[in-house]
Amino acid sequence: MSDWIDVGAVEDVPALGSRIVQAPGGNIAVFKAADGTLFALRDRCPHKGGPLSQGIVHGHSVTCPLHNWVISLESGEAQGADQGCAHKIPLRVNGARILLAASALLPNAA
Amino acid sequence: MPKKLVVIGNGMAAGHALEELFSRSPDAYEVTIFGAEPRVNYNRIMLSPVLSGEKAYEDILIHDDAWYEANGVTPHRGKQVVQIDRDAKHVRAADGTTAEYDQLLIATGSLPFIIPVPGASLPGVVTYRDQDDVESMLVAARKGGRAIVIGGGLLGLEAAAGLKAQGMDVTVLHLMPTLMERQVDPSAGYLLQRAMEERGIAVRCRANTHAILGEAHVTGVKLDDGTELPADIVIMAVGIKPNAVLGKEAGLETNRGILVGDNMRTSDPNVLAVGECVEHRGTCYGLVAPLYEMAKVVAAQLAGDATASYTGSVTATKLKVTGIDLFSAGDFSEADDRQDIVLRDVARGIYKRVVLKGNHIVGAVLYGETADGSWFFDLLRKETDVSELRDTLIFGQSYAGGASLDPTAAVAALPDDAEICGCNGVCKSKIAQTINEKGLSTLADVRAHTKASASCGTCTGLVEQVMALTLGDKFSRAATEPMCGCTDLGHDEVRRLIGVAELKSIPAVMQELGWKTSCGCAKCRPALNYYLLCDWPEEYEDDGRSRYINERIHANIQKDGTYSVVPRMWGGLTNPRELRAIADVADRYNIPTVKVTGGQRIDLLGVRKEDLPAVWADLNEAGMVSGHAYAKGLRTVKTCVGKEWCRFGTQDSTSLGVKIERFMWGSWTPAKLKMGVSGCPRNCAEATCKDVGVICVDSGFEIHFAGAAGLHIKGTQLLCKTAGEDECIEVIAALTQLYREQGHYLERMYKWADRVGLDAIRGIVVEDHDKRRALFERFEISQRKAQIDPWAERAAGRDAHEFKPMANFTLAEAAE
Ligand code: SRM
Numbered sequence A: 001m002s003d004w005i006d007v008g009a010v011e012d013v014p015a016l017g018s019r020i021v022q023a024p025g026g027n028i029a030v031f032k033a034a035d036g037t038l039f040a041l042r043d044r045c046p047h048k049g050g051p052l053s054q055g056i057v058h059g060h061s062v063t064c065p066l067h068n069w070v071i072s073l074e075s076g077e078a079q080g081a082d083q084g085c086a087h088k089i090p091l092r093v094n095g096a097r098i099l100l101a102a103s104a105l106l107p108n109a110a
Numbered sequence B: 001m002p003k004k005l006v007v008i009g010n011g012m013a014a015g016h017a018l019e020e021l022f023s024r025s026p027d028a029y030e031v032t033i034f035g036a037e038p039r040v041n042y043n044r045i046m047l048s049p050v051l052s053g054e055k056a057y058e059d060i061l062i063h064d065d066a067w068y069e070a071n072g073v074t075p076h077r078g079k080q081v082v083q084i085d086r087d088a089k090h091v092r093a094a095d096g097t098t099a100e101y102d103q104l105l106i107a108t109g110s111l112p113f114i115i116p117v118p119g120a121s122l123p124g125v126v127t128y129r130d131q132d133d134v135e136s137m138l139v140a141a142r143k144g145g146r147a148i149v150i151g152g153g154l155l156g157l158e159a160a161a162g163l164k165a166q167g168m169d170v171t172v173l174h175l176m177p178t179l180m181e182r183q184v185d186p187s188a189g190y191l192l193q194r195a196m197e198e199r200g201i202a203v204r205c206r207a208n209t210h211a212i213l214g215e216a217h218v219t220g221v222k223l224d225d226g227t228e229l230p231a232d233i234v235i236m237a238v239g240i241k242p243n244a245v246l247g248k249e250a251g252l253e254t255n256r257g258i259l260v261g262d263n264m265r266t267s268d269p270n271v272l273a274v275g276e277c278v279e280h281r282g283t284c285y286g287l288v289a290p291l292y293e294m295a296k297v298v299a300a301q302l303a304g305d306a307t308a309s310y311t312g313s314v315t316a317t318k319l320k321v322t323g324i325d326l327f328s329a330g331d332f333s334e335a336d337d338r339q340d341i342v343l344r345d346v347a348r349g350i351y352k353r354v355v356l357k358g359n360h361i362v363g364a365v366l367y368g369e370t371a372d373g374s375w376f377f378d379l380l381r382k383e384t385d386v387s388e389l390r391d392t393l394i395f396g397q398s399y400a401g402g403a404s405l406d407p408t409a410a411v412a413a414l415p416d417d418a419e420i421c422g423c424n425g426v427c428k429s430k431i432a433q434t435i436n437e438k439g440l441s442t443l444a445d446v447r448a449h450t451k452a453s454a455s456c457g458t459c460t461g462l463v464e465q466v467m468a469l470t471l472g473d474k475f476s477r478a479a480t481e482p483m484c485g486c487t488d489l490g491h492d493e494v495r496r497l498i499g500v501a502e503l504k505s506i507p508a509v510m511q512e513l514g515w516k517t518s519c520g521c522a523k524c525r526p527a528l529n530y531y532l533l534c535d536w537p538e539e540y541e542d543d544g545r546s547r548y549i550n551e552r553i554h555a556n557i558q559k560d561g562t563y564s565v566v567p568r569m570w571g572g573l574t575n576p577r578e579l580r581a582i583a584d585v586a587d588r589y590n591i592p593t594v595k596v597t598g599g600q601r602i603d604l605l606g607v608r609k610e611d612l613p614a615v616w617a618d619l620n621e622a623g624m625v626s627g628h629a630y631a632k633g634l635r636t637v638k639t640c641v642g643k644e645w646c647r648f649g650t651q652d653s654t655s656l657g658v659k660i661e662r663f664m665w666g667s668w669t670p671a672k673l674k675m676g677v678s679g680c681p682r683n684c685a686e687a688t689c690k691d692v693g694v695i696c697v698d699s700g701f702e703i704h705f706a707g708a709a710g711l712h713i714k715g716t717q718l719l720c721k722t723a724g725e726d727e728c729i730e731v732i733a734a735l736t737q738l739y740r741e742q743g744h745y746l747e748r749m750y751k752w753a754d755r756v757g758l759d760a761i762r763g764i765v766v767e768d769h770d771k772r773r774a775l776f777e778r779f780e781i782s783q784r785k786a787q788i789d790p791w792a793e794r795a796a797g798r799d800a801h802e803f804k805p806m807a808n809f810t811l812a813e814a815a816e
């Protein structure tokens, strides 16, 4: 089995927005910044589990919709005084397609 | 005996690779080149000046017949290669011509992308790629008439400018909110649009082509929103795709383009590829600079230097439309670890932005003055440490004391007849003249002599700026609290200037008012979105990206990421049909909680996001629309039973509440807006702690306002009394409109009333009938577009991507 799984097209994700990939281990949020850079994080805010995919994307960060924690899309780390990390998922772009690390998607992949 | 080199495609990359090869090893190969075009190598990027008439085709020829002869190259003009046989090592053209090779170079460029809409293949639909396309356009232009260019990118804009110069009536249709969004940011995109419009080219952004119309020849374009635009020629300039077909059919590894390694060789070591047809390290390029860098490596490899390698390019873009200076390079997105340096010269229409990461430049956008483009690009490519230059970097290479940002620039740029004080109709030059003639120096004097800012006072900040402009150092301006860190202007000044300078988009506001950041922040963006929506109700297109999730998708987010759905129940009334529909929806979508809210309606809590459009469709079916329980807008109108049933009721409070809600629903306001109508002073609808409350009495209707019962409990104040219902509704709508026009974003009605004063509000809404009427009419106009149910729009498919996961792997698990 390949280590990367195709989850959709680059153009499926709107700029300054995000899309969800549903996986057995929990939803994954795929974000696109204004410059087109793509990121993937577990869709759970380290604060109280808010769905980061629903936040406002600005620069390479997203603001959680529940209590406004700002999470870095590059590292998954909470910014400023807040502490915590939303797990970052390896993402690769191949041409027009988005690939995520298989290990993050499938419960028993190696 | 020289080896045989065959080249497929006689375009810019191929031509350059051959030049490089001949200057290295002139005699290493016997070269044969096939070109599908009936001509030889010309400078494709100069097609736009040929189209506009500034150059002739002969001027842009790169290699003439003599060049091929001198270098011993056999050129096959107008011969398209249709097959590569890698085993036999030969290629064959459509007309049967064949050639054998030792080394093969593929340089087939790109194909224009054609959007697959009905009518796309009609005669009169032209792409923009080669000299044939230019000739078709010139033939059409000679007849005059209308041209529509689909695509507001580099090619589309150059085509538009060219056709305009040839005398056609030109419209550009662009899918995205701003032009050239891939190369430049929204601020530069706005200036670009303004410049195109100034030269008479119509630009329609967010225009999605639905079909191209016509029977035997194109006659027009139809958009998704139903608009039909007539056209005699349609230019399709929506993008390009690498032309990798031939390589793919020959069994070479391809993805989007033909895959090459750093040595520019494909999966077959005897076949190289160069130009727009290749994909290198995941990137396909669409500009010449990278192709030239590739061509050098191709030549070195062909000449026997196996170590030559290409590692990728950073690109820069310049638009070639005479009179428009635009440059962009690198990456200009915002990020936490990046810093923006922005310079806007409001009067001269200049915008410059340099993006730094650490001590390096990573991106630059220049509009209006691009002389420093190559300097910035050089610093960027060489990753030069710019920490020493930082403070003056934005002023460019020849910095000589650069002008500092002037907080009065936005006002300085206004024309003399710009109206500064809306209440009293006082313009800029009147204030300046009076100051000079009468030697005024204080705000009180200016108020006394001109009446400017003497009524509602919301233009005070602007009047002070005109004073600062007129008096110079002699005037010290009281500090207004800026809207946010992106500007020195306060809410009132921004609102006033949006009206006076007719600013109709977020990038327009940011440029013309000299925003200090490139794209604003989470504080100013939602505020500007509201102000524009309020001031230009018929023209402005709402910007969902500047809205909080609840307002973006029209439901309230809950702590577990599900949503709540609150349909409107007009005045708190419902009926068996609605209740049944709510019950059915709750069953059908397994909605865990159904609750009666404090606002006299029913809340469905715990709806999964994916189910929202279906839930809404079902509620719509039963006649229900969004209750806007999430909106900075009209929420509820609570009522009591009133005269119809209650033994104390003096008027029909229930039906008045329903009328008000029906008339006012959908309206966006600075903060949330709640109303109540009680049938008598016992006040069972709690009208006296609402933003607007009506208490019915025997003789008519008491209108109260500026109450709230949230974090702060505020009883209402009496605004006035009316005898009839119609007048009551007119006053309430006029009051709401005044609040909409003057309120600061997120300022609830009571705070606005405290700020501008009860008397000022009463003076307009109660005492001045003309002004009241005008406010009422403006409210009515804004309701035309506001009263479209957002749920119905989304149930019909708008923003569908918001509600669907991109992929689902939870089912795959079961399959395994
Ligand atoms: C559902 C409801 C409670 C209920 O179950 O009854 C409710 C629920 C919320 N209220 Fe409320 N308020 C509800 C009636 C009220 C009332 C009573 C009323 O409207 O008569 C008040 C006091 C009256 C007032 O607003 O002056 C009220 C004062 C607030 C406030 C404080 C506002 C203030 O200016 O101080 C907030 C916070 C805010 O808006 O920033 C708030 C905010 C909220 C939010 C939006 C919190 C949030 O941001 O997520 C809650 C949304 C839950 C949801 O998803 O539906 N809610 N909230 C009521 C919905 C009414 C409706 O049908 O639309």
Ligand SMILES: Cc1cc2nc3c(=O)[nH]c(=O)nc-3n(C[C@H](O)[C@H](O)[C@H](O)COP(=O)(O)OP(=O)(O)OC[C@H]3O[C@@H](n4cnc5c(N)ncnc54)[C@H](O)[C@@H]3O)c2cc1C
Binding pocket: B008, B009, B010, B011, B012, B013, B014, B034, B035, B036, B037, B044, B045, B046, B047, B048, B079, B080, B081, B082, B107, B108, B109, B110, B128, B129, B130, B155, B158, B243, B246, B274, B275, B276, B277, B285, B286, B287, B288, B289, B291, B318, B320
């Ligand atoms: C109007 C316009 C303006 C532009 N402006 C700029 C600019 O300002 N700056 C910039 O950097 N870039 C610009 N570009 C892009 C630039 O022209 C291209 O990047 C460059 O021409 C690509 O070179 P190429 O050799 O890869 O492809 P091309 O120049 O397209 O050459 C490919 C050639 O191969 C031929 N061909 C294809 N298949 C076959 C086959 N099977 N057999 C034989 N021949 C074949 C084609 O007919 C074509 O002539 C512009 C492009 C256009 C159209």
Ligand code: SF4
Binding pocket: none
């Ligand atoms: S009072 Fe309003 S905001 Fe507070 S918990 Fe209840 S619903 Fe939520």
Ligand code: FES
Binding pocket: A045, A046, A047, A048, A049, A050, A064, A065, A066, A067, A068, A069
């Ligand atoms: S759950 Fe994200 S900020 Fe609280």
